[in-house]
Amino acid sequence: QGEKVRVGLMLTLSGPSAVLGQQARDGFNLAVKEMGGKLGGREVEVIVVDDELKPDVAVTKVKGLVERDKVDFVVGPIFSNVAGAIHKPVTDAGVFLLSPNAGPSVFAGKGCNPNFFAVSYQNDQNHEVAGKVAQNRGYKRVYLLTPNYQAGRDAMAGFKRHFKGEIVEESYVPLNNLDFQSELAKLAAAQPDAVFTFMPGGMGVNLVRQYRQAGLADKIPFLSAFTVDESTLPAQQDAAIGMLGGSNWAPNLDTPQNKAFVAAYEKEFNAVPGSYSMHAYDTAKLLDSAVKSVKDLSDKKAVREAIAKADFQSLRGDFKFGANGFPVQDFYLVKAAKRPDGKFQTEIVEKVFDDYADAYAKDCKPAS
């Protein structure tokens, strides 16, 4: 029995994207609760802060976590631009940063850091799944649609990594665009074999509903990432049924741990968990395993090695870290569905990649 473990959660809890942060927070807290309020057998103190999706705010607050609250681990953030901002202050201070969502490429390749672990994925990977599926299914002409920002552009690049057919059009809408009527008109006119989109949050809700309203859902297959998931389905509802996405997990993944997790989460929060909750839950389990195996948390090297071992049972099944601190895991094609109880969730259609590592890992030359 050592001293207390301190964990800082830095998540986006205000603004339109607050749902994602809430899911992650709830997932993490659920795991901690299930473990009796302990990590690795030690008392744990979880400090939650809101990054407000502002990089400069995040920097100050994360310094507060590191220096005032003296946390051993920072878990966060949701968004890549916040990750870019807090990465340096956390890792420079010798504290471990574990991301339950954002997995930007800068930190996967040359910029990898021994103190940074993505428990989620590398950002491109879900898009790669969609590209691979499009390729496998033999689609010749695909229409791409994404918000005009960095993550959107990265998503398109990720899709094209495995898709070799024709890109009919790469359509960019302004970030936070909510009305897709004109894009859909263009899309319908182009008559592609499939559409691929990356349209997170409220944008995805609107796109899916308008796609359905325009009568396209039954005509042109809808491939996506981060667009149709448990954070958006409550608002998309029937409109999303049958739409496809790339993911590393789905609530119906058939493992005992996962079943128990989904049931517990739904009981506790009256909502179907999404991958944000799952990653955060996994992160807590990962920390549990690491803390258990080291005596002294100030022995950074030992902690690092313990984390890198990933000696825990992930809800995803197979899970290990690559040399760059990003996971090597399986990826699936998932589909939105309505459960018998009337709730909506994504369900696994097929496995697309097995033990898949990201494309940047080879550039990472671990310093330590």
Place this chain on the structure above:
Amino acid sequence: MLTVSNLQTSYGPAKVLFDISFEVRAGEVVTLLGRNGMGKTTTVGSIMGLLRPHGGEVVFEGRPLRGQPAYRIAQAGLGLVPEGRQVFPTLTVEENLVATAAARHGAPRWTLPRVYELFPRLKERRSNLGSQLSGGEQQMLAVGRALMTNPKLLILDEATEGLAPLIRAEIWDCLRRLKGDGQSILVIDKTIDALIPLADRHVVIEKGRVAWMGTSAELAADPSVKDRFLHV
């Protein structure tokens, strides 16, 4: 008709009206005289509810008005031509006239055509905005606007400021005719000589107090009043 008693008003800490009492009877023309800054406009503002007097009483046709909001006081039958014109700059001349027009007390004596008859210049400029009028035209508009509310008591505060002599004479003429119709009027003006034959009684205000009160005849008979209070 209008009875003002012991009216007291301050601007913040500065007390301006100390004790103002006078009355206007039905059909009468009464003037408020006094040098610059003696409190005439303040008296009018206090009567109209634009300022909040902290003492005294204003009674109009038996109804106590002090403390009532301005629009109630106006609705009771007081029509104001304010100092400094204050026409509505973003309304056209015609809109300025009709926007607040009312006939609260029987058939209206003042209608658009009658006002245009009184001030033909306004008719010519009827679709100009208030801000695009010359100073004098604005003055005419302010008078017309007050008449259009068909007040029982018309209050004019410096209504002839900046008017050409001809127009000024016309306004006096108009007041004379209004008086002939039985209109009660309270006037403030600098040109006393024109007012003496027109008005029934005069109230001279000096430093927030009524310094002298009397009829036109008394004023004409006592040159020292003009000398002392008005420096004419």
Place this chain on the structure above:
Amino acid sequence: MNEIATPSPAALDVPRAPALRRYGVPVLVFAAFALAPIAAAQGAEGYILSLLTRVMIFAIAAMSLDLILGYGALVSFGHAAFLGIGAYAVGILASHGIESALVQLLAALGASALFALVTGAISMRTKGVYFIMITLAFGQMLYFLATSLSAYGGDDGLTLPSRSLLFGANLLKGDHAFYYAVLGCLLGCYLLCRSVVASRFGRVLRGAKENAVRMQAIGFAPYRFQLGAYVLAGTLCGLAGFLLANQTEFVSPAYMTWQRSGELIVVVVLGGLASLHGAIIGAAAFLLLEEVLSGYTEHWKMIFGPLLVLVVLYARGGILGMMGGRHG
């Protein structure tokens, strides 16, 4: 004429708030900033310093806005653009290996001044709310430009390899060093703005705010003075951007969203318009309240929002007005 008709020239000064009020509040503010690190040494030093550094950086930005907003009635709704320009000057140069603070600073100030000159010259054609919106337009254009700079991270922004180098050495690396560097900048800006406001130039600027036509009728062309003030304000805000990039060691378009510009206006009004140190107090109040309240509850904005409303309703002249220390 009575005896005070021709006072001696020494007595000709405009009446002013007593010296204590005039100088007391700013002296207190700066003393507090200067001593804060000593107090901070008891607790989470790096965090407190970082928080206060952020406050001071925003104070510089807000103060530069106060210069045109409080004294010139030029409500710029695109002021955060200069934060962005200053920050990107650092980020872009650093990503090409130019890490000298001097070079970066010159670039930051130069680019800000140039942007202010060009957009100001156009914006000044309009007045009032139209001015507010045209400055917003320029701010937005710059924001969208930054988000499309894929080479520099687009929306995700870019991380700096380190803070700017002074004379080739990483002198700003330490929290203390950087804190006092920022404090120095804040003090410098404050003294500069103070001087400008009281100067001939500032007097014309203030006059043009009250009555531009009158100023023309005595022979001034307000446009040139207002444009000059706009450029000065933009340049100072560029300095704030330079510092912000160094503080966070990160550069992002998020620094120049319209919400940020709006917050700067709110900060200035909250502190008290046209007093310069009001902007500093406003920045401190805004950021510290945000920090403290958000520590209590996730729904802190439901407390913060009404607080702002109450300040407006019951404290004319912002926080300074509430303290009764307002003048000028």
Place this chain on the structure above:
Amino acid sequence: MSTTLLIIQTLNGLQFGIILFLIAAGLTLVFGVMDFINLAHGVQYMVGAYLAAAFTAMTGNFGLGLLLALPTALAFGLVLEVLIFRHLYDRDHLDQVLATFGVILFLNQAVKFVWGAAPLFVPVPEILSGSIEIAPGLLYPVYRLAIIAAGLGVAALLYGLVNHTRAGMLVRAGATNAPMVSALGVDIRRLFMLVFGFGAMLAGFAGAMVAPILSVEPGMGDNLLILAFVVIVIGGIGSVRGAFIAALAVGLVDTLGRSFASNILRLFLDSGAASQTGRALAPMLIYILMAAILFFRPSGLFPVRR
């Protein structure tokens, strides 16, 4: 770039413009006419959408939901007016900015507190769902046509109200000199209160109308508020006619620009460069439009003469 596409996109632009107009109209009334900068106008739009969502969920019928949402939005506007805004009319614009900013913070968080952070779902009403063929081979959703129609109706109503009624004149008069209006026998406070409530209701109406096609979420009004300001500034503050034309212009430029900017640039640049510049340029277009218009007409297209 087919003609069908062009027509559809034009209709979309119009529909977007109409929504902008519904929001901008209330804003221009309150701002232009009463000289009150109400940043909280955007959250009133959001509140309208939430009310529509809540009432629709409650009654199971969008029409009923809308019918209940409108008076509630009006009442909500009136409450805000009485509690806060009426104390700000004679204040500086900047005081108004600060106070209404506080209101935004509060309300954005409050809806999250009440309805949660996740977007809400409102189904398109049955009779207005589906599309109709407006020309051979040209399908367009009925609901969006309904929005266009509603917007045109409101535009006509407003224009008449402001420019050709006594109430409109009084409001304009009160904007410049409220004490004088009341000294002429009009209860200006009540009039302002009604105008304000009406403006809030218009914004709420816009929010309610878009609820079935857009997601209802906290902060949904913030960006639209800015666009509404763009609209009223281009149109000339206080001019309902200006707001109408500017709203349509902004809607069209934005929609068409997004769809065709790259295509047009392709005439001058090679394809890669064209789509890249097009992408960078598209979101800036309305701001470029506004800056250009203000450059040549510093008081907007239809300046209200003062």
Place this chain on the structure above:
Amino acid sequence: MADAILRLEGLRKAYGALKVTDDVTLDVRPGELHAIIGPNGAGKTTLIHQVSGLAASDSGRILFDSADVTRLTMAQRVHRGLARSFQITSILPGFSALENVALAVQARSGSSFRLFGDASRERGLNEEAMSYLAQVGLGHRAIIPSGQLSHGEKRGLELAIALATRPMLLLLDEPLAGTGHEESERVVETLRGLKGRYTIVLIEHDMNAVFSLADRVSVLVYGRVIATGRPDEVRANPEVRAAYLGEEAA
């Protein structure tokens, strides 16, 4: 006349269909006090706007001190010695009376692009400003915020500001409007004192003042000059009586 200090040639200005000034041709001689009278809305203020540069002329020329100033900005005209007052008081209400005047002094003495030094402590500016305030009898009100001055005092301040620009020509738009007897007598005295030292164009509806002060009088009706001449000539002119004076002046 070659010796005119201000010469207006065929000046026109229309607002829409309304011809406000219509072919105004007028000479003002050095040192004279030239009054312009005319009915309300005749275009007097507009004419002052045109001459001072506040309003652009549609056509015609303005020659001042033998130079064409038609295209110059208001500020440039001020620097050449053309000053004006406003019919509707136009001062800087938040500034003290002294600072109002000091700014006008500052405008013509040295550069105003100085960012350092406390302008309100510049003795040179303040002392000169003080002298102008004293000239209009406002010396004792120097440090009062000008917004708090009484109406009549504001009119005086307006005059002091104009004087502080050290003009050759003063354009005064109804300096007596709104002043009481006592105050207006004082303003008339001030004007009498200025007469001769400055060339003055005076617009007034106060006929006593006009006829006692003016060297020459021009009458503007519907934008046209219908008469120019010595006061007694103009007063006797039947056209002027019909259009403007009425019987009051008789």
